[in-house]
Amino acid sequence: KESVIGPALRQPRGLPRIEALLDLWLQWLQGGNMPGGCVMLGAATEYDDRPGPVRDTVESGFRELRGAIAKSVRLAIEAGHLKADTDPWQFAFEFFAIVLAAAHDWRLHADARMAERAKRAFARMVADYLANDADVTAGPSTRAPT
Secondary structure (H helix, E strand, C coil), X not given: CCCCHHHHHCCCCCHHHHHHHHHHHHHHHHCCCCCCCCHHHHHHHHHCCCCCHHHHHHHHHHHXXXXXXXXXXXXXXXXXXXXXXXXXXXXXXXXXXXXXHHHHHHHHHCCCCHHHHHHHHHHHHHHHHECCCCCCCCCCCCCCCC
16 A cells, blocks of 8 residues: 555546556566565465455455545546546456556566556556546556557
């Protein structure tokens, strides 16, 4: 939370905050601060089909994280950055899928282009949701790398 969520919340509401969330998450993945990878992702894989308090804690943590993403999406809708009919939970699902793929490619394949690929996928996803008259200064995430 200190490396990703907190700094992202200091960004302006709407798409800039969601872009910051992605950028910070990708930086965190590449930071090497967690030998062995993300404890929560590892626990999710290990305990996803094993009932009990560990699974409940992991599931609750990921539900809270997805809720924070969905809330940021609702704020982006209110700001006029995303279409009014955007489903915040679908957006959060797709966002999270990009981050999971990025984590996988970074940890398992040591793909040096992981962040570029994730940002390109994010840009394509946002293009589907972007309001036609959105007044947003596109940050680095919404512009596909050249």
